Amino acid sequence: MRPLRYSINVTLDGCCHHEAGLPPDEESMRYWTAEMERADALLFGRVTYQMMESAWRRPPSGTWPDWMDEWEVPFAEAIDATRKYVVSSTLGEVDWNAELVRGDVGQAVRRLKEEPGEGLFVGGVTLPLALADLGLVDEFVFVVQPVVAGHGPTLLAGLRERIRLDLVDRQEFRSGAVALRYRPAEAPA
Template identity: 65%
Template sequence: MLRYSINVTLDGCCDHNVFPSGAAGQAHLEEMHVHHAATMERADALLFGRVVYEMMEEAWRRPASGEWPEWMDERAIGFAETIDAKPKHVVSTTLGAVDWNAELVRGDLAPAVRALKDQHDEVMTGGLTLPLALAELGLIDSYELVVMPVVAGHGPRLFDGLAQQLDLTLVDRKELSSGAVALTYHPAATAD
């Protein structure tokens, strides 16, 4: 199974810097760390494009000292430890090598991702560019959209450029205390 998970605003923005403001934003951020760590824990492996891989590595890789930065609370550390430990597969034509418990995915995307799905019970992906390509190929089995109570009014939007309509069936809904709602969808043809 390939599961896609992403935070999104009410107007479809997926900029990782857009969160509710003030105290509500801090509560939301803390809750997202807990939620996404639990979601990621279920996955056997992670699948990233280059941009997301580099962004996640910079933010969440355990420092060489072994000590997490002072800014991290226990929720952020829990998320960091979860992502740090997971095997990662990186789709990139520009990176020559990766580390951080990762390997490059080379060749044609569709057969390479099918092979990963055969190799693992559950693979999790995030970001915008790679998931758009995966959706176009019909390779995503589950879509988790964590809808934040914010209208951004700008920024990158979910599935911009999708060639054909994607019909989905709601299979789960979880309201979070921060006001966000985690919605899980499966492709309509395979929803059970």
């Protein structure tokens, strides 16, 4: 069974808006590229899918845009090539190497997890909350930014039950950001 990993940037006060943290730098993009390479597929809700597609889809010309630094290209290439599943009741169709997921999201994700592979990654805010509530997230990867946003959506706001986590890895960046990898704690025997 392949694990489902929830990966996101978050500020010290829990804000997970994509513009609230530090701008990406070479080191953080290398980290996220390596994480992307651990994913057989990405699982997005509509909003995250559309946001990521607008930023990271290879243009029809085949040439990456001028705004993209050379050190961002490996991440762009990795995410562009990765299989995507999009949970949406409003989109009629998707492309960008993507497939729509409709109906019972819990059942659909359980089926995806049963497929062989290295792992599924979920990003965003709303969909990961639903999956965490269902107990389907096997790993939480938070890159904690040394910023206090003071506003915006917060990480897993509205979670029905507390999830106890065990720290399994930690990586510090020169920027002061810290990547923390957690797995749900085993229930006491």
